[in-house]
Amino acid sequence: xxxTIKIREAARNFIIPxxxxxxxxxxxxxxxxxxxxxNYYFGYISFLANPIxxxxxxxxxxxxxxxxxxxxxxxYVFVQLTGLSGQVAIVALILLLIxxxxxxxYGSGHMFNIDYIPIALQVQLPYPIVVVSxxxxxxxxxxxxxxxxxxxxxLKVIRENSLIFIxxxxxxxxxxxxxxxxxxxxxxxxYLIAITALFVIIVLVxxxxxxxxWIVAIASGIFVEMVIMLLGYIITGNISKVPMLIIANxxxxxxxxxxTYVYRxxxxxxxxKVQFEDDDYLYFVTAIPKIELAKEEKRITRFTDIGxxxxxxxxxxxxxxxxxxDKKEKPDDGET
Numbered sequence: 001x002x003x004t005i006k007i008r009e010a011a012r013n014f015i016i017p018x019x020x021x022x023x024x025x026x027x028x029x030x031x032x033x034x035x036x037x038x039n040y041y042f043g044y045i046s047f048l049a050n051p052i053x054x055x056x057x058x059x060x061x062x063x064x065x066x067x068x069x070x071x072x073x074x075x076y077v078f079v080q081l082t083g084l085s086g087q088v089a090i091v092a093l094i095l096l097l098i099x100x101x102x103x104x105x106y107g108s109g110h111m112f113n114i115d116y117i118p119i120a121l122q123v124q125l126p127y128p129i130v131v132v133s134x135x136x137x138x139x140x141x142x143x144x145x146x147x148x149x150x151x152x153x154x155l156k157v158i159r160e161n162s163l164i165f166i167x168x169x170x171x172x173x174x175x176x177x178x179x180x181x182x183x184x185x186x187x188x189x190x191y192l193i194a195i196t197a198l199f200v201i202i203v204l205v206x207x208x209x210x211x212x213x214w215i216v217a218i219a220s221g222i223f224v225e226m227v228i229m230l231l232g233y234i235i236t237g238n239i240s241k242v243p244m245l246i247i248a249n250x251x252x253x254x255x256x257x258x259x260t261y262v263y264r265x266x267x268x269x270x271x272x273k274v275q276f277e278d279d280d281y282l283y284f285v286t287a288i289p290k291i292e293l294a295k296e297e298k299r300i301t302r303f304t305d306i307g308x309x310x311x312x313x314x315x316x317x318x319x320x321x322x323x324x325x326d327k328k329e330k331p332d333d334g335e336t
Contacts, residue, residue: 008261015262027069028062034073034119041122041159044083048076070115077118077155085165087174088158095154099147108143110136117148117195118155124244126152127225127252130195131218134202135259145199149192157182190232198225202256218256222249 015022035054043049057076061069074096081089099114110133120126130145161181164172182188198221205217226249233241277283 011262024062027064027066028058030116031061031069031073032058034116035076037119037122038073038077038080042077042080042084042155044080048080067111067115070112073119074115081158084158084162085174088165091174091178092151092154092158095151099144099151102147103144106140106143108141109138110141110144113141113144113148114151115148117145118152121152121156122159124241125248125251126195127198127222127248128255130198131202131221131252131256132259134199134221135206135214135218135256137199137203139200139203142196142199142203145195146192149195150188153185153188153191154178154182157185187232187236187238190228190236194225194228194232197228198222214260215257218253218260222253222256225249 032054035057036051039049039051039054047053057072061072064072078089078093078096081092096114100111102108103111103114113129113133117126117129120129126149133141133145157177161177164177201221201224202217205220206214208216210216226245229245230242233239233245
């Protein structure tokens with residue numbers, strides 16, 4: 001146990017002094033991966049789909065707030081969708097504005113759910129984002145999760161039916177596509193219920209007074225979400241997506257546990273239970289001590305400048321206890 005604590009403290013000692021640059025690198029890497037995914041699935045404007053252009057935009061996202069970087073990612077999606085169809089891009093923009101409006105109206109934080117869940121769903125990895133948001137968010141943040149889920153499913157439907165707009169062989173509008181292949185699709189509601197249940201369960205369970213509350217919250221939330229998604233895939237006949245669902249949830253669990261390991265300060269392995277009573281009541285107390293590593297004692301020396309002579313400057317003198325120095329300065333009663 002002490003070894004794992006020391007590893008965690010060593011990681012914190014590295015992260016805290018370098019947090020500014022680590023955040024910059026993290027935001028830039030997340031944006032760069034997002035731009036690559038957009039170029040792969042929605043690269044309808046070829047000259048913008050160049051990896052060099054994606055790298056330049058990612059560097060810009062690294063030095064701006066994460067919310068602004070996520071918004072830039074969604075603007076890039078909107079621009080790429082204009083190469084497919086103006087109607088598709090306008091509907092995406094309307095959904096984005098409605099999502100931001102609803103999230104702000106309900107006081108929802110973590111706007112990155114609106115920006116990055118739609119990108120993550122294209123590679124079937126939205127669950128790690130929901131887990132991280134739930135661990136560090138509040139219950140009203142579920143609005144941004146739901147809005148991100150709706151927008152992500154819209155982009156998924158557009159991606160799967162993009163040939164309709166590219167070949168222009170069928171007279172189908174975006175509204176027709178939404179009404180016939182999105183709203184009536186049962187997987188839309190299965191997906192929204194699953195990510196909402198994942199978020200809500202983690203938020204409610206993580207603060208319960210039980211041992212390993214965060215781990216229990218992550219495990220229970222992922223379990224419920226997986227059951228819902230599995231039932232949806234079985235009902236709709238999408239069994240081929242089950243392996244990727246398992247991989248995505250294993251990754252979500254690993255990221256959740258890692259976040260717990262780094263950010264939680266309570267030592268759940270040394271829970272102390274005490275029972276005592278007085279004249280009126282019987283008390284049961286559960287004490288969970290905070291983890292604190294013993295600091296190494298350091299030996300302090302002083303460089304003193306004794307006298308005016310050059311040969312005496314820089315003499316090293318060990319610091320002595322204050323009581324000893326006081327006794328040395330104060331003469332005995334019989335001393336003359």
